[in-house]
Amino acid sequence: MSQAHTSTEVATQKLREAILSGELLPGDKLHQDRLAEMLGISRTPLRAALTALAQKGLVSYASNRGFYVREFSFAEVSGAFEVRAELEALACRLAAGNMTDEARRHLADLVAEGDRLLSPGALLPENLADYRRMNVNFHTAVMALSGNAWIMEFVQSLHNVPAASDRVIMWRDFRVLERSHDDHHRIAHALSKGQGERAAALMREHITFALEHLHEQMKLYPQDFLRMPSFDKPAKGRSGQRNRRTT
Known part of the structure; x- marks a missing residue:
């Protein structure tokens, strides 16, 4: 397995975990420079990882917006x-x-x-x-x-x-x-x-x-939580920290 292929797999896994753990929320724009620094990976495998996750439906791409975390209803x-x-x-x-x-x-x-x-x-x-x-x-x-x-x-x-x-x-x-x-x-x-x-x-x-x-x-x-369509009467209470989610 080539080093480039391995780097892409590592980048894909790190980015996927950041999304699934709630570190990156649906709708968040995926700035490549910021992500590369945050995840400790270079931009080349990061771009390949973004493309791979877009194909799997976890990331979306728009020409006027770039890559962003996909939003789900x-x-x-x-x-x-x-x-x-x-x-x-x-x-x-x-x-x-x-x-x-x-x-x-x-x-x-x-x-x-x-x-x-x-x-x-x-x-x-x-x-x-x-x-x-x-x-x-x-x-x-x-x-x-x-x-x-x-x-x-x-x-x-x-x-x-x-x-x-x-x-x-x-x-x-x-x-x-x-x-x-x-x-x-x-x-x-x-x-x-x-x-x-x-x-x-x-x-x-x-x-x-x-x-x-x-x-x-x-x-x-x-x-x-996730940026989904809001419910009719959400409560007004707020938490002092972003909730980290796990089943």
Whole structure:
């Protein structure tokens, strides 16, 4: 693999993560000089990365505007959540028949890592990246255990709708985080017992609840979230910081 090709892949991954984590919001103009400095990459692979992400639908381009982060309507986000919920439920159903001692230990270790990160009674800012990584790894592990590569491929494409990504974590309300991580516990337990239908139902509810909570948070704190069409009567309350999102 050539160095140029490797640099482009690194640039694409860094830019994608910046968008999915909320560091770059939909509608943000992607100034190449500023991005190159922010991500620590040169302009040549950055331009290739922008083109690649435009082809995948995460970035848009207009002749009079240049590259900018694509904006999604709430209906599009809801549709992505609904499809993701069904695909990951299917992954659970299939994964239950493929469990090994190693797979059980891996899921248990991920859940334990989440317990450790939440043990202070809050998701501390310095622990957010690690919790997000644990969450991504948990969902990825279940899909890998399904043995169906199409599930992973289609779900990965759904992650190009930032709010529907498994990198999105609501951490304003710790009780919501506790509930979400409790879902991880119950999904892992059901899979360890080979209970595919139960695990599928838990995963579907896990992702559906994330959508419902996102909807409520967008109404309460519209300035914190994606630049989507506003709801009829958004709350007036404001947060002192931009909310970092993760499911």
